[in-house]
Amino acid sequence: MFHRESGYYKTTYAADMALYPLPIARWTVAGIALAMCIAPFVLHAYYVSVINLILVATVGALGLNILVGYTGQISIGHAAFMSVGAYTAANLAVRLDLPFWVTLPAGGLMAAAIGAIVGIPSLRIKGLYLAIATLAGQLIIEWTINHVPWISGGMQASIEVPRPTLFGAQLRTQHQLYWFLLFFAVLAIVGTLNLVRSRIGRAFIAIRDQDIAAEIIGINIFRYKLLAFAISSFYAGVTGVLYTYYLGIANYEQFQIVTSIDYLAMIIIGGLGSILGSIFGAIFVTLLPIAIRLAMENWGAFLFGDADINNLIPNLRLMVFGGLIIVFLVLEPEGLNRLWRNIRSYFRVWPFSY
Amino acid sequence: MAAGAAQLRVEGVAKQFGGVTAVDEVSLEVQQGEILSVIGPNGAGKTSLLNMVSGFYRPDRGRIAFEGEDITNLPPSRIAERGIARTFQNIALFKGMTVLDNLMLGRHVRMKSGVFASFVYWGLAQKEEMAHREKVEDLIEFLKLEDLRKQPTGALSYGLQKRVELGRALALEPKALLLDEPMGGMNQEEKEDMARYVLDVNEERGTTIILIEHDMGVVMDISKRVVVLDRGRVIAAGEPKSVQANPEVIRAYLGTKHAIRKAA
Numbered sequence: 001m002f003h004r005e006s007g008y009y010k011t012t013y014a015a016d017m018a019l020y021p022l023p024i025a026r027w028t029v030a031g032i033a034l035a036m037c038i039a040p041f042v043l044h045a046y047y048v049s050v051i052n053l054i055l056v057a058t059v060g061a062l063g064l065n066i067l068v069g070y071t072g073q074i075s076i077g078h079a080a081f082m083s084v085g086a087y088t089a090a091n092l093a094v095r096l097d098l099p100f101w102v103t104l105p106a107g108g109l110m111a112a113a114i115g116a117i118v119g120i121p122s123l124r125i126k127g128l129y130l131a132i133a134t135l136a137g138q139l140i141i142e143w144t145i146n147h148v149p150w151i152s153g154g155m156q157a158s159i160e161v162p163r164p165t166l167f168g169a170q171l172r173t174q175h176q177l178y179w180f181l182l183f184f185a186v187l188a189i190v191g192t193l194n195l196v197r198s199r200i201g202r203a204f205i206a207i208r209d210q211d212i213a214a215e216i217i218g219i220n221i222f223r224y225k226l227l228a229f230a231i232s233s234f235y236a237g238v239t240g241v242l243y244t245y246y247l248g249i250a251n252y253e254q255f256q257i258v259t260s261i262d263y264l265a266m267i268i269i270g271g272l273g274s275i276l277g278s279i280f281g282a283i284f285v286t287l288l289p290i291a292i293r294l295a296m297e298n299w300g301a302f303l304f305g306d307a308d309i310n311n312l313i314p315n316l317r318l319m320v321f322g323g324l325i326i327v328f329l330v331l332e333p334e335g336l337n338r339l340w341r342n343i344r345s346y347f348r349v350w351p352f353s354y
Numbered sequence: 355m356a357a358g359a360a361q362l363r364v365e366g367v368a369k370q371f372g373g374v375t376a377v378d379e380v381s382l383e384v385q386q387g388e389i390l391s392v393i394g395p396n397g398a399g400k401t402s403l404l405n406m407v408s409g410f411y412r413p414d415r416g417r418i419a420f421e422g423e424d425i426t427n428l429p430p431s432r433i434a435e436r437g438i439a440r441t442f443q444n445i446a447l448f449k450g451m452t453v454l455d456n457l458m459l460g461r462h463v464r465m466k467s468g469v470f471a472s473f474v475y476w477g478l479a480q481k482e483e484m485a486h487r488e489k490v491e492d493l494i495e496f497l498k499l500e501d502l503r504k505q506p507t508g509a510l511s512y513g514l515q516k517r518v519e520l521g522r523a524l525a526l527e528p529k530a531l532l533l534d535e536p537m538g539g540m541n542q543e544e545k546e547d548m549a550r551y552v553l554d555v556n557e558e559r560g561t562t563i564i565l566i567e568h569d570m571g572v573v574m575d576i577s578k579r580v581v582v583l584d585r586g587r588v589i590a591a592g593e594p595k596s597v598q599a600n601p602e603v604i605r606a607y608l609g610t611k612h613a614i615r616k617a618a
Binding site for chain 2: 013014017191194195197198199200201202203205206209210212213214215216217218219220221227231
């Protein structure tokens with residue numbers, strides 16, 4: 001955290017446009033990478049499973065942030081796009097016995113196609129109205145999956161999916177799944193970093209900031225909005241597939257509207273239009289219910305009876321959640337990412353606070 | 355395009371908003387490489403005319419052709435692709451983005467990287483970014499924005515924002531540049547700078563310039579031809595000197611009473 005930006009002279013455009021222009025940042029990234037590589041060897045399977053959940057959520061949060069944070073379009077239908085990916089992959093894996101490296105992109109592409117269709121109204125409507133349109137998308141997809149046995153195997157059923165195999169070995173344990181999920185999470189992070197710093201990402205941000213000006217410099221708004229929906233839904237589809245492989249089953253209950261809200265919470269709390277924020281948000285929202293349960297199990301007995309605690313935990317989660325979203329929207333609309341930047345810039349100029 | 359033919363041809367264009375006729379049967383021709391000023395009192399239809407040329411409004415009647423091709427019903431993004439750039443009266447920059455990113459966005463239509471290349475970045479997209487970065491750096495040098503490269507444009511002064519907006523339009527490498535009051539709200543020094551840039555662009559790049567401006571001094575100094583609009587109609591057109599002396603123009607600006615008194 002203690003570093004100065006002065007003293008590093010960039011002599012090429014490539015150096016100026018690097019993801020991490022400062023040596024300290026490169027060392028930090030290397031340190032985190034090292035920690036992620038060591039983690040599964042020292043951590044208990046339970047903690048690894050929590051990290052796995054965070055990795056899956058990171059992919060989804062990044063995708064949603066591309067749409068909401070970068071392009072400025074809203075979607076309350078993201079869980080449905082995840083379910084499209086999940087059921088596409090599950091059906092391909094079960095019926096045709098296809099491996100994950102086919103089902104994963106297939107799930108993503110199917111979700112992208114559906115997402116682009118749901119995004120069509122975004123040409124004409126914005127904000128709240130678009131939110132309602134995507135909400136309709138969520139409900140229609142949920143209903144369809146539930147009521148077409150060919151897709152879901154029947155009402156309220158779930159499809160058991162074989163574990164992914166790599167080089168003939170099945171990935172069964174949390175530790176094995178960790179590497180599988182880490183690979184895709186890193187791919188998603190790096191890909192998104194690249195996307196938002198090049199032509200397509202800049203066009204997305206332009207549409208968010210000033211759609212009229214974006215049009216005048218030659219950006220076809222409709223095409224790019226649909227593209228944002230498609231890319232974002234692709235991420236969502238992949239999230240759904242990863243989650244399905246993680247759980248071993250595809251089940252519609254994992255992809256209901258509450259999940260859509262969870263992901264929106266991630267990017268609002270983490271920081272809209274920020275990649276680091278998406279990761280912070282995924283960590284925070286995944287850990288929050290676990291932290292609440294731990295806290296209630298350990299200290300809840302001082303205040304409530306045993307029976308109440310079990311009832312309280314799911315409700316408390318919702319309350320804390322709603323409260324936090326409001327707190328962040330009011331106090332720090334740019335989310336955890338902004339808090340982190342504030343801390344960093346405090347130390348950067350330390351000990352001179354101006 | 356035949357030699358000597360106009361680069362931009364506006365034929366009998368009209369636009370109504372409700373009962374108000376903003377532009378009424380306006381026709382004009384702009385030659386390649388000239389500086390044409392469009393002047394007129396407030397509400398004369400100058401900006402509406404520009405909005406039709408750049409594709410924001412669809413004319414109710416009439417036809418607009420650029421380099422011999424009909425662009426009347428094309429959307430703004432397609433018109434930009436053909437090489438018509440513009441700036442706005444009330445600056446429309448991407449305020450959260452840096453000067454550099456704003457200018458890079460101006461090069462959008464000249465770049466090609468698709469989703470996949472962007473996602474991978476290293477290789478094609480990076481090469482393209484660097485090639486275009488060089489062009490943008492030339493512009494930054496031309497407009498003397500070197501030390502503001504990494505500043506968010508929202509934090510810049512008004513005059514500088516107008517300059518960045520000009521830069522973003524130029525980044526498109528336009529054949530014709532539509533400027534909607536580029537000097538509005540500027541002080542004398544900033545106006546002179548802006549006039550210099552406009553003249554330089556016109557001379558060095560041969561870019562056609564269509565200018566809406568209220569500062570008559572600037573208009574008379576830099577334009578080759580002036581078109582005067584009043585209540586949606588062209589009331590005079592020609593060289594700055596002759597337009598200035600035109601009684602119709604004086605009447606439009608100063609009112610009829612003045613004209614009557616003069617006649618009497």
